[in-house]
Amino acid sequence: MRQNDHLGATGVVNDTTLLLDLAGVSVIRVEQLEDGTRRVHLATADETARACPQCGVFASRVKGRAITRPRDLPYGERGLEFFWHKRRWWCGEKACPRKSFTEQVPQIPAGARITMRLRAWAGRRVRDAGSTVVQAARDLGLSWPVVMNAFRIAAATVAEAPLPDVEVLGIDETRRGRTRWEQDPDTGKWQLTRDRWHTGFVDALGTGGLLGQVEGRSAADVLAWLSTTPLTWRKNIKFVAIDMSATYRAAIRTGLPDAIVVVDHFHVVQLANKMLSTVRRRTTAEIRGRRGRATDPEWKARRRLLRNREDLTDTQFATMWNALLDEGEIGQRLRTLLALARTGADREQVGHARWRFLTWCADSDIPEVTTLATTVDRWWPEIAAFINTGHSNAKSEGINRVIKLVARNAFGFRNADNQRLRTRCVTTRRARGHLRTA
Ligand SMILES: [Zn+2]
Incomplete structure (x- = not known):
């Protein structure tokens, strides 16, 4: 009934190397310490571990025994520690300068205090899982330099990869x-x-x-x-x-x-909004703060706006002015222009709308509006490209x-x-x- 059955599971696991799935070592026994930590005793399960690292000749004379305690991936809620019982060997090759050596397997090189898979995992946690070096080091019980180094190794494959094709x-x-x-x-x-x-x-x-x-x-x-x-x-x-x-x-x-x-026309709209608040801030200060001076450009605009409304009081003028800005007539005109371009209107129509927008802005005689219009005009090919492609x-x-x-x-x-x-x-x-x- 186990899900594995039809996947060709071989049945009872006799091979204790599978228990940890850590190549090169097998489990002798597991003991539980008082604090709940599981101490896993390991034996070497890789024949090549007794090949001399210097000359490669297989040794046959045991020099002694040693225990190392490499750390591995965390498993379970309580601590898990390894006691690897390994042998020291005399190198049998007379010409070899190496007299003796201790066993090592690819996952746990001689002298390594952590398994290669723990090292790789620490690196990937920083590289792919958004963990900081400090977090990963704390979670995995490793030192900062070990994790940083593991990250550099893991990241090298990313940094050295060729750039993907970009459109x-x-x-x-x-x-x-x-x-x-x-x-x-x-x-x-x-x-x-x-x-x-x-x-x-x-x-x-x-x-x-x-x-x-x-x-x-x-x-x-x-x-x-x-x-x-x-x-x-x-x-x-x-x-x-x-x-x-x-x-x-x-x-x-x-x-x-x-x-x-x-x-992106988002940037254009953002620019228009910024311009509107600049004008609003300036005019509010002027209307409330002091009388305008005839030389101020915005007062020239005011005169223009008042051309047919000379009976308006300052309050009435402010109301009108703010309404103009709040309803965002400028923004409205800009949006109309952008929308027209987006609907795929023909060049002539868009060109005409653009000309109307620019003329209207220029006629306003408000310096910020004129600046905005100039900017939009200067960037029109790029804005139009956005409208045509949608790329941003x-x-x-x-x-x-x-x-x-x-x-x-x-x-x-x-x-x-x-x-x-x-x-x-x-x-x-x-x-x-x-x-x-x-
Ligand atoms: Zn040797």
Whole structure:
């Protein structure tokens, strides 16, 4: 009735090596200590353990016995410890400089205090299961350097793997650490002494996660990273999703001249909202705080707005003005424009709507509105590319959260290279399918 029966189980397990499933050793007996710890006595179950590690000749003369206590994966709620009863051998080869040696098996090399599978597991916990080095070390009863080293070995396979093919590359910036201002003792001026940024490169469409990270956020930084990638890989990139960074756009034009730059319209709407609150803050201060001056540009706008409403009081004007902003006529017009482009209206229609939007903004004579319109116009090809493809760098932002999380849980990852490696491991986890170890 056991599920294994039809899978060809052989029945009673006589081979005690299967008890632990740890190759090379078998269980002699298990005793339980007063505190509940199970002490498992092991014998060597691998003939090659008596091959001299230096010359490879099998030894036949026992020199003595030894007990080592390698640690293994935790199993059960109470402690589990190994007593490995092994032999020392005299090497029989006369020419061999090694006189004697103790037995070793691949899972437990001579001198190792932990099994290879425990070491590998510790590394994967950090690499794939989002554990910090400190957590893994505590949970597995290992030292910090042992876990850190295990992680580096496990992560090497990720870092050395070739980049996956990427159709849409996402580029985004993240701040690394806190900014720091310091006062110059001579001049008394405050200076920004530390403002470190990283640029992250992500697979914005597929499951490749974080592909790379470099210090800095200049065009040169972006180009430096791109130059480390194979040309054939770069040629496969069709789109690059960024936020409205002119620096990144310039870098892409140089480094990936055939790729189409895409700007998520979320960034445009965000920009419009920011502009609206700037205007609102400014006008509120002016209406409530002091009388406007004829030279203030916003008062020029006011005059314009009042052209046909000269009987409005200040209060009435404020009400009207705020209504304009609250209903977000500017935002509304922008949304209409974006929506029209999205419905696949023809070029001429979109072109016309865009022209109407720009004209309306210019006519408003409100400096922020004009700035917004100019920005939207300057980024229109990239915005249109987003509307046509739907590609965005939303994934970059998700990955930025991981980067920040890794930085915050940085115990053991104070070194920037280790942090980058860790983030790369975490964000490529899904693609690598290692979730079993979580
Ligand atoms: Zn030898």
